[in-house]
Amino acid sequence: MRYNNRLGAKGWVIGGNYSIERYLYILHRVSGLALIFYLMCHLILTSFRIAGAPTWEAAMAFVSGPFFKVGEFLVMCAGVYHAINGLRLIIIELGYCIGKPERQEYPYTPSIKKQRPLMYLLMLVVAALVAVSVVDFFIM
Amino acid sequence: MERKTIVFKIQRYAPNQDKEPYFKSYEVPVEQGMTILECLWYIKENLDSTISFRSSCRMGICGSCAMFIQGRPRLACETQTLELKSSTIEIKPLPNYDIIKDLVVDQRNLFRNHKKVKPYIISEKATSNPTKEYIQSVAQLEQYLQFNYCLKCGCCLAACPTMATDTNFLGPQALAQAFRYNTDSRDRAGNARFQIVDTFEGIWRCHMAGACSDACPKGVDPAMAIQLLKRHSIFGSRKEYSDYAGPLPKNRRPDIPDAPAPTVKGARTNGRGNGKGKKGRR
Numbered sequence: 001m002r003y004n005n006r007l008g009a010k011g012w013v014i015g016g017n018y019s020i021e022r023y024l025y026i027l028h029r030v031s032g033l034a035l036i037f038y039l040m041c042h043l044i045l046t047s048f049r050i051a052g053a054p055t056w057e058a059a060m061a062f063v064s065g066p067f068f069k070v071g072e073f074l075v076m077c078a079g080v081y082h083a084i085n086g087l088r089l090i091i092i093e094l095g096y097c098i099g100k101p102e103r104q105e106y107p108y109t110p111s112i113k114k115q116r117p118l119m120y121l122l123m124l125v126v127a128a129l130v131a132v133s134v135v136d137f138f139i140m
Numbered sequence: 141m142e143r144k145t146i147v148f149k150i151q152r153y154a155p156n157q158d159k160e161p162y163f164k165s166y167e168v169p170v171e172q173g174m175t176i177l178e179c180l181w182y183i184k185e186n187l188d189s190t191i192s193f194r195s196s197c198r199m200g201i202c203g204s205c206a207m208f209i210q211g212r213p214r215l216a217c218e219t220q221t222l223e224l225k226s227s228t229i230e231i232k233p234l235p236n237y238d239i240i241k242d243l244v245v246d247q248r249n250l251f252r253n254h255k256k257v258k259p260y261i262i263s264e265k266a267t268s269n270p271t272k273e274y275i276q277s278v279a280q281l282e283q284y285l286q287f288n289y290c291l292k293c294g295c296c297l298a299a300c301p302t303m304a305t306d307t308n309f310l311g312p313q314a315l316a317q318a319f320r321y322n323t324d325s326r327d328r329a330g331n332a333r334f335q336i337v338d339t340f341e342g343i344w345r346c347h348m349a350g351a352c353s354d355a356c357p358k359g360v361d362p363a364m365a366i367q368l369l370k371r372h373s374i375f376g377s378r379k380e381y382s383d384y385a386g387p388l389p390k391n392r393r394p395d396i397p398d399a400p401a402p403t404v405k406g407a408r409t410n411g412r413g414n415g416k417g418k419k420g421r422r
């Protein structure tokens with residue numbers, strides 16, 4: 001009798017000791033799911049407008065607290081990360097910034113290392129945009 | 141030579157005996173140069189003969205001894221024990237495969253998917269009546285050579301996070317082999333192979349975590365192969381095809397010397413050597 005050793009969703013997070021891109025992949029998926037969840041909440045919230053101005057005002061008052069402000073900031077972070085990392089994935093999936101097939105000599109330089117300058121650059125962009133969001137949400 | 145005692149925590153599972161895998165520890169005196177595979181053999185020969193693992197060539201060629209060592213899929217025969225720099229080493233079977241016993245996993249899914257992508261050269265000429273060798277330039281060879289070194293050890297499938305949740309995904313190994321044969325200038329079945337891999341459960345299921353390339357012990361780089369397949373799917377492939385070698389020139393080039401005389405008297409030269417040191421066509 002064989003033992004099923006497929007890792008399942010936990011394999012996304014605790015799969016092993018790999019390079020950073022594997023964790024960016026997981027963050028990309030989680031941020032994508034978070035954005036879909038936000039979109040559904042957003043649609044439900046805005047639908048209260050149909051019920052008239054008092055209901056809409058009450059709904060707006062409900063989401064104006066600090067808890068929802070932090071939530072909106074996290075949505076902003078998820079959106080920024082998902083967009084910029086998505087741009088990195090599109091560039092790579094079109095075959096750019098990953099090098100070309102060549103004879104491999106140890107120590108090997110796989111495509112994941114070749115795309116790393118692009119990854120660092122775009123993650124700096126993410127950090128800069130998140131910093132701007134912090135100023136916009138909490139300081140200004 | 142200095143010896144260091146290292147504790148090996150090895151995941152054990154015996155079918156029809158254990159409900160869940162468990163860890164068992166063994167102390168192994170390790171010397172400089174000992175690989176993980178040698179340590180496993182030490183355990184089997186001296187400490188516990190019931191432990192099961194696969195191994196064959198002991199030199200990173202057969203791919204049998206792939207296992208999950210210290211949180212990464214590696215070949216046990218190519219992993220130096222002391223280079224892991226730990227007094228405790230944890231060894232588990234490759235994840236994302238069913239466990240048959242201890243460190244032995246069921247790789248049928250890997251080979252099934254490998255076969256699905258037609259991992260062989262398909263060419264009407266080659267299969268109907270091959271009469272000569274193909275001409276292939278070095279540049280054409282290097283388009284696929286890197287991917288030709290795949291051992292089918294299965295490390296890439298163990299590392300892939302998509303494989304962790306999707307049982308239908310073809311996997312990095314099979315997709316890399318599809319790219320290998322699609323870019324071979326002798327092969328003419330690129331479209332047939334694309335129908336298999338240019339699907340939701342094929343190349344478009346890969347989201348470029350890069351763990352397969354990170355884990356590959358031979359530098360095959362399946363992640364690159366998959367992204368290039370995506371590129372070919374979108375932009376098309378500018379593949380150069382190679383044909384049979386042309387007829388040999390009638391006159392030998394003057395810079396090619398005579399073949400040496402045969403060292404065995406009366407040996408047949410098949411017209412390639414002259415046997416007497418006189419000028420002749422090789």
